[in-house]
Amino acid sequence: MSVTASALRELHRIHRQVADLKSQLARGPRQIRAAEELLERSDAAVAAGKQTLTHTKVTADDKQLQLRHREDRIKDLQLKLNQCGSNREYQALKEQIAADQQANSVLSDEILEALEKIDELQAQFAHAQAERARAAQQLDTLRAEAEAHRGQLESELQRVTAELAAAERALPADFKAEYERLARARGESALAQVDDETCSSCYQTLTTQTINDLVMARPVVCRNCGALLYLPEGYEQR
Numbered sequence: 001m002s003v004t005a006s007a008l009r010e011l012h013r014i015h016r017q018v019a020d021l022k023s024q025l026a027r028g029p030r031q032i033r034a035a036e037e038l039l040e041r042s043d044a045a046v047a048a049g050k051q052t053l054t055h056t057k058v059t060a061d062d063k064q065l066q067l068r069h070r071e072d073r074i075k076d077l078q079l080k081l082n083q084c085g086s087n088r089e090y091q092a093l094k095e096q097i098a099a100d101q102q103a104n105s106v107l108s109d110e111i112l113e114a115l116e117k118i119d120e121l122q123a124q125f126a127h128a129q130a131e132r133a134r135a136a137q138q139l140d141t142l143r144a145e146a147e148a149h150r151g152q153l154e155s156e157l158q159r160v161t162a163e164l165a166a167a168e169r170a171l172p173a174d175f176k177a178e179y180e181r182l183a184r185a186r187g188e189s190a191l192a193q194v195d196d197e198t199c200s201s202c203y204q205t206l207t208t209q210t211i212n213d214l215v216m217a218r219p220v221v222c223r224n225c226g227a228l229l230y231l232p233e234g235y236e237q238r
């Protein structure tokens with residue numbers, strides 16, 4: 001097995017590790033952003049719930065005040081009714097009392113409806129508050145976890161990056177320029193292993209000439225996807 005193939009294989013392994021560590025490092029902040037957005041939406045839901053609840057309570061209070069006011073007026077009218085002299089006045093008072101009683105009956109229904117609505121809104125508000133508390137808790141947990149992992153991942157990345165630099169230095173001179181150009185542009189997909197005479201990056205079947213060049217340890221890029229190819233461990237030409 002050529003030194004070159006194993007050097008490229010090793011490089012590819014390290015590249016994948018670097019990419020994996022970078023994606024793990026990016027995951028924390030991404031999850032935190034999502035949790036922050038959820039918390040913002042929860043805050044908005046709590047604020048909106050509170051506003052609706054307050055508004056409905058104020059309306060119900062107004063109606064109750066109006067009801068009591070009209071009940072007092074009915075009492076006054078009844079007193080007048082008991083003391084009134086003329087029949088015409090008596091009739092007028094009776095009609096007014098009946099009208100007020102009718103209006104109060106409608107108002108009582110409205111108040112009952114409003115109180116039921118308040119119960120419903122209160123339950124919704126409590127639910128929104130619980131959701132908000134959960135979202136805040138989740139954000140705290142994610143922040144703490146990300147913080148705890150970050151140091152570990154960063155030192156791991158530092159170690160693997162140094163490993164990568166050492167592996168790059170060990171690369172044969174005729175591969176270096178091609179490899180460096182590709183690695184800069186493509187990271188881990190700069191390299192691709194040959195599996196069953198196929199490029200494992202794009203699944204293009206490779207020519208016999210390509211395989212021969214690889215066996216001769218020449219730098220070969222896949223004609224389809226442009227990855228620098230290398231043979232798998234223990235490869236034997238058929």
Ligand SMILES: [Zn+2]
Nearest residue numbers: 199202222225
């Ligand atoms: Zn390819």
